[in-house]
Amino acid sequence: ETLKKYFQYPEEKTTWMIIDDDPASTETREYIRQQKDFEIKLFNEKNKGLGYSLNRVYAEIDTEYVFHSEDDWEYLRSIPVLRMIEALKSRSDLSQMLLFRERIKENEYVGARQEEDVPYAEYYRVFSFNSHLARTSLFLENYPFPLNFTEWEYTFKLRKRGHTTSGIWGYKKEYFVRHIGPYNPNVKSWKNY
DSSP: OHHHHHBOSOGGGOOOEEEEOOTTOHHHHHHHHHOSSOSEEEEOSSOOOHHHHHHHHHTTOOSSEEEEOOTTEEEOSOBOHHHHHHHHHHOTTEEEEEEOBOOSSTTTTTTOEEOTTSSEEEEOSOOOOSSEEEEHHHHHTTOSOOSSOOHHHHHHHHHHTTOOEEEEETTTTOOOEEEOSOOOOOGGGGTTO
């Protein structure tokens, strides 16, 4: 609900899509079915992981840009989508434009570098599936997604294609999003990254 409230982009050019990957959550599915704002509603019959869901989503997308969000983010202010698109257009090495978020842990953005004249920081460490805007082509070039993969594995794949940098919009100025609920990363799956 907070995403739709703060999403600054022409409504007539926006397609809202939602996917639910938990068939046991009948209450959530009923809630989604009742929502009129989503033109596309996808329901997975099994929870097969992020890769499976992304493959279903990108089979449906025909827009130049995609904004990725998940249900555990609260949006705090207006998202300047058009300005973020302009930033992505100006730099082919930018893989995505993340929204600056309230910190979950210390040293989250190690290596982020902010130039004076741009509204985002350059971040070289890892591609993230946190709230972000990206070119749809970035994902279609690497489609289909493996069923199980890490952000680090995807980062290395993107770097081989010349997408070496992420942007963090509003870095050190204002938070755009806040993580809600418990934060329990599966650190064992990160291997030696």
